[in-house]
Amino acid sequence: MKNKALKISLVILVSLVLFVVLVLSLVKIGERAIFAPFFANSETEFKVPGIADGFIQQGFDYYEGDTTTDEDDRFLVSGYMKDDSSSRVYVLDKDGNALSFIKLRDKNGKRYTGHCGGIAHNGSYVYISNDNEKNEDGSIDVFSLNEILAGESYTTNMLGSIYVYLKPAFCYVNGGKLYTGNFHKDEHEQYKSPEDFIIGENNTAIMLSFDLITDETNFGVATEPSSAYSITSQVQGMCIADDKLVLSTSWGLSPSHLYIYDWEKSNKEFVYSAIFTNKEVYGDKAMSKPIPLYIINDEALQKNVTAPPMAEELVYIDGKVLVMNESASAKYIFGRFTSGNNVYGYIVND
Numbered sequence: 001m002k003n004k005a006l007k008i009s010l011v012i013l014v015s016l017v018l019f020v021v022l023v024l025s026l027v028k029i030g031e032r033a034i035f036a037p038f039f040a041n042s043e044t045e046f047k048v049p050g051i052a053d054g055f056i057q058q059g060f061d062y063y064e065g066d067t068t069t070d071e072d073d074r075f076l077v078s079g080y081m082k083d084d085s086s087s088r089v090y091v092l093d094k095d096g097n098a099l100s101f102i103k104l105r106d107k108n109g110k111r112y113t114g115h116c117g118g119i120a121h122n123g124s125y126v127y128i129s130n131d132n133e134k135n136e137d138g139s140i141d142v143f144s145l146n147e148i149l150a151g152e153s154y155t156t157n158m159l160g161s162i163y164v165y166l167k168p169a170f171c172y173v174n175g176g177k178l179y180t181g182n183f184h185k186d187e188h189e190q191y192k193s194p195e196d197f198i199i200g201e202n203n204t205a206i207m208l209s210f211d212l213i214t215d216e217t218n219f220g221v222a223t224e225p226s227s228a229y230s231i232t233s234q235v236q237g238m239c240i241a242d243d244k245l246v247l248s249t250s251w252g253l254s255p256s257h258l259y260i261y262d263w264e265k266s267n268k269e270f271v272y273s274a275i276f277t278n279k280e281v282y283g284d285k286a287m288s289k290p291i292p293l294y295i296i297n298d299e300a301l302q303k304n305v306t307a308p309p310m311a312e313e314l315v316y317i318d319g320k321v322l323v324m325n326e327s328a329s330a331k332y333i334f335g336r337f338t339s340g341n342n343v344y345g346y347i348v349n350d
Helices: 003-036 035-039 144-150 279-285
Strands: 042-047 054-064 076-079 087-093 096-103 117-120 126-128 138-145 156-157 160-163 170-174 179-180 206-211 227-231 237-241 245-251 258-261 270-273 290-297 301-307 311-317 320-325 342-347
Touching: 003 035, 035 042, 035 301, 035 342, 042 320, 054 126, 054 320, 076 117, 087 144, 117 179, 126 144, 126 170, 138 144, 138 156, 170 237, 179 237, 206 237, 237 320, 245 311, 258 311, 258 320
Parallel strands: 054 117, 054 311, 096 156, 117 170, 227 290, 237 311
Antiparallel strands: 042 342, 054 076, 076 087, 087 096, 117 126, 126 138, 138 160, 170 179, 179 206, 206 227, 237 245, 245 258, 258 301, 270 290, 311 320, 320 342
16 A cells, blocks of 8 residues: 555656656747747857856956956956845856855945946946945946955955946946946836936937046046937846947846847937036036937837847857846746856847
């Protein structure tokens, strides 16, 4: 009788395992079918770091090493922790192997729990955008690049902040400029753009461009932006891929999108905007003069690529746009059973 019960239990267990395997296989097959154009033009690059640590991936950056000093290329991945412990930056080698991670601290050495939506570097600085509810003053936080790359300590203190006029969801450095912009979502008060950011139905957020300068009083960044760009909703990251601007958008379980624009065409026509000059709103931080405002819309759009959910920041390297997402993180997990474990490189010029 006992043997019969044991056999029945084993049959049930095996059946359940086979059922789970079948379901997961169907999910993967379904994902490949739904996002076939993305996968057909993409390559698997490496594993997303920190999946087993409670880390929620957000920012993504590429540091090109210096051959004269034997410095190797590195990837930087920023994010926050599910348990609200200190936010982190993971350092990866060029093959995507995790070398170290650094816990972030504020200027007083206390826990830094910023959202870490974006990460970029310039000179000796690392810029991290923090768009959580506590960051009401519109700033990007600054850390030491050398300390993060060295990996000799488990922590690094924030050096200070850069005021950027909006609640920054992402940041990116390219061509002597720091780009940053806000995330707009109609249905959520926390993510709604100010009214003067919204220009029509599809252009609902603002991206700013700041010149990078040698004066380090503001951590190598000009105090006022040189230009503004009107962009779409739900932008999580951006990169400039040679002659193209790529914006990634995502929200929850909805498909992500890579919007690929003609960058030269996007920078041709502008209007002067006094959007940040209102002293009643910005006080002493109000801009001294209007700046060019470029409208990024369908006229410059070359391709809209539908991608798996929860795409975050982007890196452009070797002809591919590398897409980091958070779907396999401890906050969501479902990505562990689909494509979320991996960074994919979308071949942008095919």
